[in-house]
Amino acid sequence: MVSRAIDVFAILLLLAAAAAFGFGIYALGNRQDFKALYLLLVGALALRASTELLRPRGSGS
Amino acid sequence: MRGDPTARPADTSRRADVSGGSAGERVHPVAVSPGTQEGSPFVGSEEHTVPPEAVGNVLKRAGAGLREVRTVQTMLAAMIAWSITVAPAAFARSSPLEARMVAVLALPCGLAAPPLALARRSLGRHLGISVFLALVTLSWLLASTAIQPQRLDPIRAGIGAVAWGVFALSWRDRWPSGAPPQPPEGDAPMLQARSRLPPVARAIVTIGAVAALALLFLAWRIREADRGLMAQIVAIACAIALSSAAADMSTGLGRRAHGPRRFTPHAVRPLLLLLAFAVAGAVIIALQ
Numbered sequence: 001m002v003s004r005a006i007d008v009f010a011i012l013l014l015l016a017a018a019a020a021f022g023f024g025i026y027a028l029g030n031r032q033d034f035k036a037l038y039l040l041l042v043g044a045l046a047l048r049a050s051t052e053l054l055r056p057r058g059s060g061s
Numbered sequence: 062m063r064g065d066p067t068a069r070p071a072d073t074s075r076r077a078d079v080s081g082g083s084a085g086e087r088v089h090p091v092a093v094s095p096g097t098q099e100g101s102p103f104v105g106s107e108e109h110t111v112p113p114e115a116v117g118n119v120l121k122r123a124g125a126g127l128r129e130v131r132t133v134q135t136m137l138a139a140m141i142a143w144s145i146t147v148a149p150a151a152f153a154r155s156s157p158l159e160a161r162m163v164a165v166l167a168l169p170c171g172l173a174a175p176p177l178a179l180a181r182r183s184l185g186r187h188l189g190i191s192v193f194l195a196l197v198t199l200s201w202l203l204a205s206t207a208i209q210p211q212r213l214d215p216i217r218a219g220i221g222a223v224a225w226g227v228f229a230l231s232w233r234d235r236w237p238s239g240a241p242p243q244p245p246e247g248d249a250p251m252l253q254a255r256s257r258l259p260p261v262a263r264a265i266v267t268i269g270a271v272a273a274l275a276l277l278f279l280a281w282r283i284r285e286a287d288r289g290l291m292a293q294i295v296a297i298a299c300a301i302a303l304s305s306a307a308a309d310m311s312t313g314l315g316r317r318a319h320g321p322r323r324f325t326p327h328a329v330r331p332l333l334l335l336l337a338f339a340v341a342g343a344v345i346i347a348l349q
Contacts, residue, residue, distance in 0.1 A: 006324070007314060011261075011310070014268070014269070014310060017306070018269075018272035018275075018276075018303055021303065022272070022276060022279060024295070025280055025295060025296055028288060028291065028292050028295065029282060029283035029289075031288070034349075038346065040295065040299070042338060042342065043299065044302070045331055045335040045338060045339075046335055047302055047306050049328065049335055050306065050310060051306050052325075052327050053324075053328045053332075054310050055309075055328075
């Protein structure tokens, strides 16, 4: 049950990262540099978290 | 070169040229380098005459190459790249006559080289790649006023970039195949996959690919030149990160054999950083 919830959470993080990247590039085109940088960084962190959630670490790999 | 059968006739004729050519070898004048001829005692003699049967053979092989799909593909790729990116610039009203002449000269080089490469590989590749690209570059330099970034249509520029990518791929060489594949042993047991990907894995990869393409499309919307360039760089980086992360996640979903998932410290750290950064950034943007 917890594993399935983590899978769903990781997929949601991937979608959030894609949306953050999209809004970040859109903000870059609208001369909103600070907002663009913030959204791009949030997207990068969300993407990193989503892949780390599904990466097995317990068996020493 | 080792596994390419089309390279052998050119190499053979080149060896024949260096050695002066025996009675049984046909010497083609195209393969004779000037440096080789300078030291030859036969300068100005019959060695310079073109054997008509050799030219006929080359033309016959080049003509037969027109029936091969790959040759036609290479010719089409050169034609499309030329017509999308060279012709509009060279034949613009602001372009000089020299640019048009060079552009017109480039087209037969690009079209004649693929069939010629079947008969004379080195000459064909030099004509189709080196000479064609040199003439195209010269044409662009002469017609530089027509290809300023302010006058470029983003969609045409994108299609042109794809066309040149296809042109590069059409001139590709196959890797030399090593040992011939061994026939499968009849008594060997079937290899089973360690695990199967869940059905949602395909959906995740599709979402990642579509999102990556959408980011690239979004960057093309920006009209301002400097920001557009920056947005292209950012969009390409984000698209690569998204697609590779989606592929990583889809394979990670199939690794249930490693035990139940849990929030490991490696996963909690970027989550906490994300939470702190998202909240702090949202507060700062709201205060602005």
